[in-house]
Amino acid sequence: MTDAYIVGVDMIKFGRFPEKSVPQLGAxxxxxxxxxCGLTIQDMQALYCGxxxxxxxxxGQRILQQIGQTGIPVxxxxxxxxxxxxAFREAWASVKAELYDLVLAVGVEQMGRGLLGGxxxxxxxxxxxxxxxxxxxxxxxxxxxxxxxxxxxxxEQFAKVSVKNHHHATMNPKAMYQIETPLETVMNSEMISxxxxxxxxxxxxxGSAAAVIASERKARELGLMDRAVKVRASVLxxxxxxERDLVMPDVNTCTRTAAAAAYEMAGAGPDDIDLxxxxxxxxxxxxxxxxxxxxxxxxxxxxxxxxxxxxxxGRIPVNVSGGLLSKGHPLGATGIANIYEVSTHLRGEAxxxxxxxxxxxxxxxxxxxxACGIHILERVA
Amino acid sequence: MTDAYIVGVDMIKFGRFPEKSVPQLGAxxxxxxxxxCGLTIQDMQALYCGxxxxxxxxxGQRILQQIGQTGIPVxxxxxxxxxxxxAFREAWASVKAELYDLVLAVGVEQMGRGLLGGxxxxxxxxxxxxxxxxxxxxxxxxxxxxxxxxxxxxxEQFAKVSVKNHHHATMNPKAMYQIETPLETVMNSEMISxxxxxxxxxxxxxGSAAAVIASERKARELGLMDRAVKVRASVLxxxxxxERDLVMPDVNTCTRTAAAAAYEMAGAGPDDIDLxxxxxxxxxxxxxxxxxxxxxxxxxxxxxxxxxxxxxxGRIPVNVSGGLLSKGHPLGATGIANIYEVSTHLRGEAxxxxxxxxxxxxxxxxxxxxACGIHILERVA
Numbered sequence: 001m002t003d004a005y006i007v008g009v010d011m012i013k014f015g016r017f018p019e020k021s022v023p024q025l026g027a028x029x030x031x032x033x034x035x036x037c038g039l040t041i042q043d044m045q046a047l048y049c050g051x052x053x054x055x056x057x058x059x060g061q062r063i064l065q066q067i068g069q070t071g072i073p074v075x076x077x078x079x080x081x082x083x084x085x086x087a088f089r090e091a092w093a094s095v096k097a098e099l100y101d102l103v104l105a106v107g108v109e110q111m112g113r114g115l116l117g118g119x120x121x122x123x124x125x126x127x128x129x130x131x132x133x134x135x136x137x138x139x140x141x142x143x144x145x146x147x148x149x150x151x152x153x154x155x156e157q158f159a160k161v162s163v164k165n166h167h168h169a170t171m172n173p174k175a176m177y178q179i180e181t182p183l184e185t186v187m188n189s190e191m192i193s194x195x196x197x198x199x200x201x202x203x204x205x206x207g208s209a210a211a212v213i214a215s216e217r218k219a220r221e222l223g224l225m226d227r228a229v230k231v232r233a234s235v236l237x238x239x240x241x242x243e244r245d246l247v248m249p250d251v252n253t254c255t256r257t258a259a260a261a262a263y264e265m266a267g268a269g270p271d272d273i274d275l276x277x278x279x280x281x282x283x284x285x286x287x288x289x290x291x292x293x294x295x296x297x298x299x300x301x302x303x304x305x306x307x308x309x310x311x312x313x314g315r316i317p318v319n320v321s322g323g324l325l326s327k328g329h330p331l332g333a334t335g336i337a338n339i340y341e342v343s344t345h346l347r348g349e350a351x352x353x354x355x356x357x358x359x360x361x362x363x364x365x366x367x368x369x370x371a372c373g374i375h376i377l378e379r380v381a
Numbered sequence: 382m383t384d385a386y387i388v389g390v391d392m393i394k395f396g397r398f399p400e401k402s403v404p405q406l407g408a409x410x411x412x413x414x415x416x417x418c419g420l421t422i423q424d425m426q427a428l429y430c431g432x433x434x435x436x437x438x439x440x441g442q443r444i445l446q447q448i449g450q451t452g453i454p455v456x457x458x459x460x461x462x463x464x465x466x467x468a469f470r471e472a473w474a475s476v477k478a479e480l481y482d483l484v485l486a487v488g489v490e491q492m493g494r495g496l497l498g499g500x501x502x503x504x505x506x507x508x509x510x511x512x513x514x515x516x517x518x519x520x521x522x523x524x525x526x527x528x529x530x531x532x533x534x535x536x537e538q539f540a541k542v543s544v545k546n547h548h549h550a551t552m553n554p555k556a557m558y559q560i561e562t563p564l565e566t567v568m569n570s571e572m573i574s575x576x577x578x579x580x581x582x583x584x585x586x587x588g589s590a591a592a593v594i595a596s597e598r599k600a601r602e603l604g605l606m607d608r609a610v611k612v613r614a615s616v617l618x619x620x621x622x623x624e625r626d627l628v629m630p631d632v633n634t635c636t637r638t639a640a641a642a643a644y645e646m647a648g649a650g651p652d653d654i655d656l657x658x659x660x661x662x663x664x665x666x667x668x669x670x671x672x673x674x675x676x677x678x679x680x681x682x683x684x685x686x687x688x689x690x691x692x693x694x695g696r697i698p699v700n701v702s703g704g705l706l707s708k709g710h711p712l713g714a715t716g717i718a719n720i721y722e723v724s725t726h727l728r729g730e731a732x733x734x735x736x737x738x739x740x741x742x743x744x745x746x747x748x749x750x751x752a753c754g755i756h757i758l759e760r761v762a
Contacts, residue, residue: 079457238442371439371442
C-alpha cells in the first residue's frame with residue numbers, strides 16, 4: 001500500500017466572477033496546481049471533480065474540454081459543503097488503491113451573492129434534504145445559543161472569531177476580503193440570526209482550488225518530494241442516528257467521530273497539530289469545532305478565543321487563511337482550498353501569515369445533510 | 382492489494398413510481414442487495430451512491446435515513462449514463478485501497494416519461510455540456526447512418542436489435558416490459574429519428590440497483606464465496622481529443638479505449654467473454670458497440686445480428702436482460718443493474734434466460750459528455 005502525497009496544490013483568488021462559467025473557474029485552479037509541480041494535464045491519469053451547483057452536468061469533463069481532453073477517467077462528486085474534500089479523498093483513495101500514480105482533484109463553485117442557504121441563488125442547490133426544516137443561519141444560531149446556555153459563551157466571544165479570521169485574511173492575498181474588522185464593527189453589523197451578525201456569516205463567493213496527488217514512487221521519480229505534503233489521514237463520516245438534539249442534528253457528532261478516526265489514522269493527537277483550517281461557516285460553528293476537534297476541553301472554547309490561543313502566533317492557530325468568514329466559502333472548492341492553505345504552511349510558503357515550524361496540519365469541512373471530511377497533512381522535507 | 386468481490390447484488394423491477402421519492406427507490410435496492418448476502422446496513426463501512434437527477438441533494442445520506450444512519454462515509458457520484466458504474470467503481474476502489482472490507486454501492490434514478498434527452502423531465506438534468514448541440518435521438522441516429530454509409534447496415538438490421546432485446550426481456554421478471562415485439566412492430570412504430578423508431582429507443586423508467594462489495598478476506602470470513610463474483614476489471618474513460626467525427630463525437634473512441642484497458646486488466650479477450658450487457662440506449666448504439674467492444678470485426682455488426690450470434694443461445698449473447706430498450710434505462714441505476722444481470726448469470730441464477738456455463742461477463746455503459754465504464758466479472762465457485 002503506497003503512501004500518497006500532495007505534490008501540487010493551488011487556488012484562485014476567491015471573488016465574484018459572473019462572467020465566467022463553472023468549468024472555466026475549475027480549469028483555472030487545475031492549471032495553477034499543475035503549474036505548481038511543473039506537470040501538465042497529459043501527466044494526469046484521472047480527474048476527480050467536486051462541484052455542487054451543477055453536480056449533474058459533467059463539470060469535470062467540461063474542465064478537460066478547457067485544459068486538454070486526454071481520455072482519462074473523470075469522477076464527479078457532490079457532498080454539500082464537504083464536496084471538495086470528498087473529491088480530494090476519492091482521488092487519494094485511487095492512488096492508495098494503486099490504480100494511478102498521478103491524479104488531479106479539482107473543487108469549484110459559483111455561488112453568486114446572498115447568504116449561505118438563504119436561497120437557491122445561482123448555485124441552484126435543491127433544499128430538500130440539504131437544509132431540513134431550518135435555514136443555515138438559524139441552525140447555526142441555535143447551536144451557538146445552546147453552547148451559551150451550557151457554557152456561558154458570550155456574544156462577544158462569538159464575534160471575536162470573526163475579528164480573528166478577518167485579521168488573518170489581511171495577510172492572505174487569495175482571500176475575498178483583506179480588511180481589518182474591529183469587534184464593534186462585527187457586533188454592530190446587521191443581525192442575521194442571533195448571535196451571528198452578517199460579518200459572522202461565511203461569504204458567498206465564486207472560487208476553485210486543485211491538488212495533484214502522487215504515489216510515493218512517482219513523487220520520488222519526478223523529484224517532487226522537496227515540496228511534497230504527505231496525507232497522513234483522510235476521513236469521511238456521516239450523521240449517525242442518535243437521540244437527536246433537535247437544534248443541532250449532526251454537526252457535532254459527525255465531526256467528533258471523524259476527528260477520532262483521523263487522529264487514529266494519523267497516529268497523532270490534537271497536541272501534535274500545528275494549525276487547523278476548520279469549517280467556520282458561521283462564527284458560532286468555529287466555537288463548537290474547537291471542542292469537537294479536541295483543540296480544547298468541552299466548555300473551554302470561549303476561553304480559547306479570549307486568550308488568543310487560536311490566533312496566528314498562539315498555541316494552535318485556526319483559520320489563518322481567513323476562513324470561510326473572510327476568505328469566502330465556494331462550497332465545492334472549500335475542502336481543497338483548506339488543503340491548499342495547510343499545505344502552504346507545511347511547505348513554509350505562507351508569507352506573512354506563516355505558522356512557524358508547522359509540521360502537521362488539519363483540515364475540516366462539514367456539509368449538512370450530512371458529511372464531515374477531515375484530513376491530516378504532514379510536512380515531508 | 383486485495384481482490385474485490387460482489388457478494389450481494391439486486392435491483393428492483395423497473396417501472397414508473399411517481400409516488401415514491403428517489404431515496405425510497407434507492408433504499409429498496411439497497412435492502413434487496415443486503416438481503417441477497419444476509420447482511421445489514423450495520424455491516425457496511427461506506428456507501429457510494431449514484432444518482433444524476435438530484436446529484437446535488439445528498440441522495441446517499443437520504444437513503445441511509447431510510448435504512449439506518451450508522452455514521453458511515455457517503456460519497457455521491459454523477460457521471461451521466463455512467464453514474465451507476467462510477468459509483469460501483471469508486472466503491473470497488475475503496476476496497477482495493479484497503480480502506481474498507483464491506484461497502485455498498487447504490488444506483489437510482491426517477492426518470493418520468495418521455496424520450497431520453499428529449500426534455501429535462503422530472504430528472505431535471507441540465508442539458509448544457511451533457512447533450513451538446515444535438516439531442517440524444519439525433520446523435521445516435523446520425524451515428525447509425527454513418528455505420529450504414531460505411532458498412533451497408535440496414536434499417537432492418539438495426540430493428541432486429543430491438544426485437545432481440547424485447548424477446549430477452551420476456552424472460553426477465555425485473556424488466557419494464559415483457560412483450561414479444563415482432564420486426565414489423567418495431568419497424569412500423571413511430572419514427573423518432575431515422576433509423577431509430579420509438580421501439581428502438583431506450584425506455585425512460587424509474588429504477589434502482591445495488592451491490593455489496595467485499596474484500597477477499599471478508600468474503601471468505603463471512604462464508605460468502607459460494608455466490609461471489611470477482612471483479613476482474615473496472616475501467617472508466619472519457620472522450621479523448623481527436624480529429625472529431627462531428628456526428629459521433631465520443632461514443633466510439635472512449636468505448637474502444639475502455640475495452641482495450643478492461644481486456645488488459647482482466648487478462649482476457651473478447652473470445653473469453655460469455656455474455657455482455659452493453660449500452661443499447663438506441664438500437665443503433667448496440668450495433669456500434671459490437672464492434673467497439675471487439676465482439677466482431679469492424680463492419681461485421683450487421684452480420685452478427687442477422688446470424689443470431691448475439692441472441693440467447695448464440696455465440697456471445699448481448700443484453701439478455703432485455704437491455705435499455707426493454708428492461709428500461711433509469712440513468713443512475715443502469716450501471717449497477719447491468720452488473721446485477723451479469724452476476725446473476727455467473728451465479729447460474731438467471732432462470733429461463735440463463736446463459737449456460739457463463740464464467741466471464743462484461744458490462745458497458747456510456748454517458749455522453751463523456752464517460753465510458755466497463756466491468757469484467759468472473760464466476761468464482
